[in-house]
Amino acid sequence: MLHLEGLSKTYKTGDAALSDATLDVPKGQIIGLIGPSGAGKSTLIRCINRLVEPTAGKIMLGDVDLVKLGKTELRHQRRRIGMIFQEYALVERLTVMENVLSGRLGYVPFWRSFLRKYPPQDIQNAYRLLDRVGLMHQADKRADALSGGQRQRVGIARALAQEPELLLVDEPTASLDPKTSRQIMRLLTEICEERGLPAIVNIHDVPLAQQFMQRIIGLNSGRIVFDGSPEELSDDVLTTIYGAEDWHAMRKGDEEQTQAEADARDRMAALAR
Numbered sequence: 558m559l560h561l562e563g564l565s566k567t568y569k570t571g572d573a574a575l576s577d578a579t580l581d582v583p584k585g586q587i588i589g590l591i592g593p594s595g596a597g598k599s600t601l602i603r604c605i606n607r608l609v610e611p612t613a614g615k616i617m618l619g620d621v622d623l624v625k626l627g628k629t630e631l632r633h634q635r636r637r638i639g640m641i642f643q644e645y646a647l648v649e650r651l652t653v654m655e656n657v658l659s660g661r662l663g664y665v666p667f668w669r670s671f672l673r674k675y676p677p678q679d680i681q682n683a684y685r686l687l688d689r690v691g692l693m694h695q696a697d698k699r700a701d702a703l704s705g706g707q708r709q710r711v712g713i714a715r716a717l718a719q720e721p722e723l724l725l726v727d728e729p730t731a732s733l734d735p736k737t738s739r740q741i742m743r744l745l746t747e748i749c750e751e752r753g754l755p756a757i758v759n760i761h762d763v764p765l766a767q768q769f770m771q772r773i774i775g776l777n778s779g780r781i782v783f784d785g786s787p788e789e790l791s792d793d794v795l796t797t798i799y800g801a802e803d804w805h806a807m808r809k810g811d812e813e814q815t816q817a818e819a820d821a822r823d824r825m826a827a828l829a830r
């Protein structure tokens with residue numbers, strides 16, 4: 558469905574952020590991108606819809622090479638790719654419903670979006686999506702009145718309103734607490750499975766990636782150094798991706814988090830007795 562070949566990006570500053578990435582993403586597969594800070598995860602995701610212009614390589618979405626497209630055709634093809642961001646990228650002063658409908662902007666004539674007159678089927682579909690992400694009763698609320706987890710649900714519904722063939726997801730849970738992060742990842746992966754929608758998820762949290770992703774790509778210094786199943790992520794593999802120091806620090810942080818959650822549960826149980 559998506560085929561990347563030799564995809565590379567060197568920024569003007571001379572940073573080789575991505576080197577020779579080759580990757581096949583079949584329909585319905587949910588892929589987690591992991592790697593240390595600066596490994597090139599965001600660059601890879603953003604090259605795919607050319608928010609970042611690649612320096613070399615091919616991006617085949619079906620039989621269209623996105624690298625070769627001019628501005629107008631690129632705008633057209635981008636409708637096939639939904640994007641979900643860490644900071645949600647909602648229009649804060651608009652309602653939840655209007656934010657979801659903005660996923661239709663690539664499809665409706667400008668005058669309709671300007672007057673906020675979306676076709677009835679778009680509105681019905683937006684209600685269905687809000688119901689699916691658990692926000693049916695928040696449709697008329699302003700986006701700035703929502704919690705982080707609710708905002709990301711709006712972000713998911715907006716991306717789906719676009720009826721994409723592929724989802725690009727850039728650190729969807731980085732601003733959320735651990736429990737909300739798991740809820741959002743569960744919702745996202747369930748929806749992808751229901752729709753057979755492939756997704757590439759930049760995910761900084763290894764345990765979360767292991768729990769929810771079907772396939773893991775490990776990046777280090779702009780290169781793909783691992784491509785396999787979550788079960789294959791052994792300590793050795795994680796050391797290759799993160800380097801020994803970072804990986805052990807991450808594991809320690811994770812143990813502390815688990816311990817803190819267990820302590821909180823014990824305290825709550827003691828209070829209830």
Ligand SMILES: Nc1ncnc2c1ncn2[C@@H]1O[C@H](COP(=O)(O)OP(=O)(O)OP(=O)(O)O)[C@@H](O)[C@H]1O
Nearest residue numbers: 568569570572574593594595596597598599600601
């Ligand atoms: N706009 C830019 N101009 C110059 N260099 C950049 C730019 N964006 C990223 N880089 C560099 O490219 C490399 C890869 O960055 P990228 O943001 O893709 O990594 P990442 O794996 O997503 O990191 P993080 O997990 O910290 O977000 C880094 O060395 C970074 O400094």
